[in-house]
Amino acid sequence: MIARSSAEIEGVPNVRIHQKKLVATICGHETEPKGQVRAFDVECEMDMPTKPDGSVEFCLDCIAGMTIRCAWCGNVIFIGSPVTLYGASDPDFVPKPDSVVYDEARRQYVGCLGWECADTGADRAGFWVPDTQTRRGMVERVRSPIEVAMSTGSTVLVSDLGDIKEARNPH
Ligand SMILES: [Zn+2]
Numbered sequence: 001m002i003a004r005s006s007a008e009i010e011g012v013p014n015v016r017i018h019q020k021k022l023v024a025t026i027c028g029h030e031t032e033p034k035g036q037v038r039a040f041d042v043e044c045e046m047d048m049p050t051k052p053d054g055s056v057e058f059c060l061d062c063i064a065g066m067t068i069r070c071a072w073c074g075n076v077i078f079i080g081s082p083v084t085l086y087g088a089s090d091p092d093f094v095p096k097p098d099s100v101v102y103d104e105a106r107r108q109y110v111g112c113l114g115w116e117c118a119d120t121g122a123d124r125a126g127f128w129v130p131d132t133q134t135r136r137g138m139v140e141r142v143r144s145p146i147e148v149a150m151s152t153g154s155t156v157l158v159s160d161l162g163d164i165k166e167a168r169n170p171h
């Protein structure tokens, strides 16, 4: 007796066939490498990156548990989302519940790239990714497009000319 998927039995094409389950290498739970995750009543399709040997580090449930909210607007930030790290200039600023402070001293919070939150996509400062140590979400810093442009010299701000000259001719 050979087990067949329901799609084969009913002869219906394009029905979602069950994917092979994997055991996540870090959390140890059985999981599919992609599927729906749900957090704060929002659903999203997650397609986890697999290692060269086909394994994944976390199950979809654990990935869902690492979801946070934007400190500024409360939008849901799933694992894999780009984030901003704006600082709060308003001393009375109260971050939204379930959000994350990035740098307490500088009052920098993890925020979303939503149109009402980020001034521009160029403010992307990193991505919300799983931390294999704490098994929670964390910010993986990437240089924002602005930072990259500044360092390659393709964008030159007049007020920074002195600094750029200095940077190009170190003592
Ligand atoms: Zn898990």
Ligand SMILES: [Zn+2]
Residues within 6 Å of the ligand: 070, 071, 072, 073, 074, 075, 111, 112, 113, 114, 117
């Ligand atoms: Zn936001």
